[in-house]
Amino acid sequence: MxxxxxxxxxxxxxxxxxxxxxxxxxxxxxxxxxxxxxxxxxxxxxxxxxxxxxxxxxxxxxxxxxxxxxxxxxxxxxxxxxxxxxxxxxxxxxxxxxxxxxxxxxxxxxxxxxxxxxxxxxxxxxxxxxxxxxxxxxxxxxxxxxxxxxxxxxxxxxxxxxxxxxxxxxxxxxxxxxxxxxxxxxxxxxxxxxxxxxxxxxxxxxxxxxxxxxxxxxxxxxxxxxxxQALWTRSKTEISDDEYKEFYKHISHDFADPLTWSHNRVEGKQEYTSLLYIPAKAPWDLWNRDHEHGLKLYVHRVFIMDEAQQFMPNYLRFVKGLIDSNDLPLNVSREILQDSKITQNLRNALTKRVLQMLNKLSKDQPEQYQQFWNEFGLVLKEGTGEDFTNRESIAKLLRFASTHTDSDAQTVSLDEYITRMQDGQDKIYYLTADSYIAAKNSPHLELLRKKGIEVLLLSDRIDEWMMSNLTEFDGKQFLSVSKADESLEKLADTEESEQQKETDKAFEAFISKAKTLLGERVKNVKLTHRLTTTPAMVTTDADEMTTQMAKLFAATGQKVPEVKYIFEINPEHALVKRIAAIEDEAQFNEWVELLFDQALFAERGTLTDPHTFIQRMNQLLMNN
Structure with missing residues (x-):
């Protein structure tokens, strides 16, 4: 040279x-x-x-x-x-x-x-x-x-x-x-x-x-x-907490102490040692496409590779640590690891180990677990769709904001929610929205607040996708309160059902005219007794794509089918009663259009034609 x-x-x-x-x-x-x-x-x-x-x-x-x-x-x-x-x-x-x-x-x-x-x-x-x-x-x-x-x-x-x-x-x-x-x-x-x-x-x-x-x-x-002597080869009883912490800093290049760790030697059908750590802070590039993650791989105590991603699912990419296997060949490559049955078995075992660590942390040290959730909760949510086998374990680790805490802090577990369910309540109610404020003030919550029923409030971008994969927990089905559902309608039934029937009959003409006006733009128009302070809202059928899911599709550049809403009108609201009394057809139609736009705006946060909405509202204000 x-x-x-x-x-x-x-x-x-x-x-x-x-x-x-x-x-x-x-x-x-x-x-x-x-x-x-x-x-x-x-x-x-x-x-x-x-x-x-x-x-x-x-x-x-x-x-x-x-x-x-x-x-x-x-x-x-x-x-x-x-x-x-x-x-x-x-x-x-x-x-x-x-x-x-x-x-x-x-x-x-x-x-x-x-x-x-x-x-x-x-x-x-x-x-x-x-x-x-x-x-x-x-x-x-x-x-x-x-x-x-x-x-x-x-x-x-x-x-x-x-x-x-x-x-x-x-x-x-x-x-x-x-x-x-x-x-x-x-x-x-x-x-x-x-x-x-x-x-x-x-x-x-x-x-x-x-x-x-x-x-x-x-x-x-x-x-x-x-x-x-390689720390993981020593007996757990002779290793101090400080030694574990320093070893974490050595392999992770992190300056903060880890939240918790698990050191295990497994013998039998497969022989390996694992030392897994949960960091206290998320790395700055956790969401970068080229974020490197994975465990250090040793075979018979010989270092083989950094960031061996094959041993940890993507939703646990924050886990640091190593695995030392006695069953893999010394000349193992990333390609061989990808297709190896040994690798798959180790991955399954290590995944369960991490979920057990997190579950133990949540029970023994709830404050530290909350710190973990604040840093890595968004990543863990990915697991509901990626890991069907461990879905129930992942669900136990999820934390939510809810109407019970009246705070945007995600602190409520599903186990806690179930302990507060009312007699006869067989569903876990939730609502997804663009923000916590939008969820908290949604008209969908009015009846449930009145009845004292807790609702989980979800506002992270991933939440709608997560809930599409999380159908039940502990035998209880999840139900979005933005859906038209019989169980929600039953909640609205009161002792004054006879009076309700009379009201519903009086509004038959109102509903008929509104259906004719809105035509194909809606799936249905009907009265609702789920509202207390809002004149109208829109819901979707159980088999219809939700608003938040449509937004998620749009954000990823996919073609989104048009969401057909059910337009639900509150006959007890003073404004609705006033509109019902209008005899002029053109004016009646303008008011129904305004109510519909308001309901869409509350649900979606945007309107297809905001200019027309403003003009219509201004004109109606001037006429009254």
């Missing part, structure tokens, strides 16, 4: 912004730089082990992988060296000069000076290397890929400003060596015991030895500081 010499290159603009945040001390906990660099070294060792499965020559006779840390107090430097996979010149430019994640620029532009948000930045991008600049005013990287010769190594150097230099060097051993030239105010990290305590605190779980250089009678020695 020809030498390319020394060149100076500019950082990608996103990297400049990231470095600006680092250098201006947005991190109150500066010691995390060492955790991030050791974590990267561990990843480099994992990658070498994986590639060496097919090409053992990459080890070049040295299969003892580890991280070595040396301190030079005179020079004011710390060096973190590993003998992992290393990098080529192109990889150095790609990994240390750019952030190759879509949406990065937009995300960085939204960053404020909020320290809590900024403190998660490194982890969000998986670019822990840049944390070096929290404590260093210059960083030197010497690296040699395991796949190239000694004279094809590379040196990268930068002061963390607008540019970096890259040059060709010789390096006898594969791997990466990072030297931090510490700022004067950060020389505390030259203290040997400080470094040892940071390693013990953050990196005890790393599965390869982390060693610190010591001098003894002018002889250089290396002392192993961490346990150097």
């Amino acid at each position: 020809s030498k390319q010499g020394t060149e100076t290159r500019g950082f990608q603009s996103e990297v400049k912004q990231l470095l600006h945040l680092m250098i201006h001390s947005l991190y109150s906990n500066k010691e995390i730089f060492l955790r991030e660099l050791i974590s990267n070294a561990s990843d480099a060792a994992d990658k070498l082990r994986f590639k060496a499965l097919e090409n053992p020559e990459l080890y070049a006779g040295d299969a003892n992988l580890g991280v070595r840390i040396s301190i030079n107090k005179d020079a004011g430097t710390i060096t973190i060296a590993d003998n992992g996979i290393g990098m080529t010149r192109d990889e150095v430019i790609d990994n240390l000069g750019t952030i190759a994640k879509s949406g990065t620029k937009a995300f960085l532009q939204t960053m404020g000076s909020d320290q809590a948000k900024d403190s998660q930045l490194i982890g969000q991008f998986g670019v822990g290397f840049y944390s070096s600049f929290i404590v260093a005013d210059k960083v030197t990287v010497k690296t040699r890929s395991a796949q190239v010769s000694a004279d094809e190594a590379v040196m990268w150097e930068s002061a963390g400003e607008g540019e970096y230099t890259i040059s060709d060097i010789s390096k006898s051993e594969r791997g990466t060596e990072i030297t931090l030239h510490l700022r004067e105010e950060d020389k505390e990290f030259l203290d040997d015991w400080r470094i040892r305590s940071i390693i013990s605190k953050y990196s005890d779980h790393i599965a390869l030895p982390v060693e610190v250089q010591t001098q003894e009678n002018d002889e250089v020695k290396w002392e192993k500081i961490n346990k150097a």
Whole structure:
């Protein structure tokens, strides 16, 4: 390979912004730089082990992988060296000069000076290397890929400003060596015991030895500081909560503690170990199409791949963790995983495990579960349509706003709702709308409020689709109160049924004229006793597409069939009684059109012809 010499290159603009945040001390906990660099070294060792499965020559006779840390107090430097996979010149430019994640620029532009948000930045991008600049005013990287010769190594150097230099060097051993030239105010990290305590605190779980250089009678020695045993292979009884939390931060690059976790070793027909975590915060790119998710896959404790999506359904894409299987081959690929029966069995078992974790969290720590729901509830809702097998378990985990709480906070479970159902009530009532306010003030709720019957109020875009897949819970059917339904009509029956019959008879002519006027625009026109303060509303038949479902179809660019509504009129309302008394046919028709438009507007939030509606309303106001 020809030498390319020394060149100076500019950082990608996103990297400049990231470095600006680092250098201006947005991190109150500066010691995390060492955790991030050791974590990267561990990843480099994992990658070498994986590639060496097919090409053992990459080890070049040295299969003892580890991280070595040396301190030079005179020079004011710390060096973190590993003998992992290393990098080529192109990889150095790609990994240390750019952030190759879509949406990065937009995300960085939204960053404020909020320290809590900024403190998660490194982890969000998986670019822990840049944390070096929290404590260093210059960083030197010497690296040699395991796949190239000694004279094809590379040196990268930068002061963390607008540019970096890259040059060709010789390096006898594969791997990466990072030297931090510490700022004067950060020389505390030259203290040997400080470094040892940071390693013990953050990196005890790393599965390869982390060693610190010591001098003894002018002889250089290396002392192993961490346990150097893969955490998930140890017994649960000997692992502390702090160790579990630190391991989570290592594999997820998250700075916050997880909400909960589950560590299981399964023996028998299939043998595997899983360690699954539920994060406390959603990643900023959770809704990006290219959001990477999945578990780390190990086979017989050998790292195979990151983000193995095959072990977790899409609606649980927020779960972090790993699986170590004894049943998969070491040379397993993503394609083989896709069609493997072993993979499917593991996926089913892990899915059930996560749902059990969440159920336990909801019962034992409801406040933490509410925090989870606020972050990931929208994602979990996808499961009702994706996972038929576990639909009942998912339904137990759903949370809703309702007329009982009179708040837009989604805190009500279906189990709670059922405990409050009235005698004789055999259905779970719900309403979907564009917003919580629209749902709360919907005319569909009037009778149910009067009767003291609780209604679930749903206003997320996905809710209508979710409810189309969720037909019953605990033997109780769901019913949208925007539907025309016999059970709702029965609720409207009162002791004054004889009086109602007389009223209905008196309005027969009214209904007949309204049907003739509206014709094919409606499925039916009828009287209703479900309303108390509203003159009219529209409903749909049980087999008709709902308004919210039609909007969902339209939002995805699909052709939407016209929704044919049932126009329901409240004969007890003063305005309706007044219209019934109008003898002038043209004026009567104008009022019926106005009532119909009002009902459509309340249901859909929009009108096909708002201008005509306004003109008609103004004209009628002037005539009265």
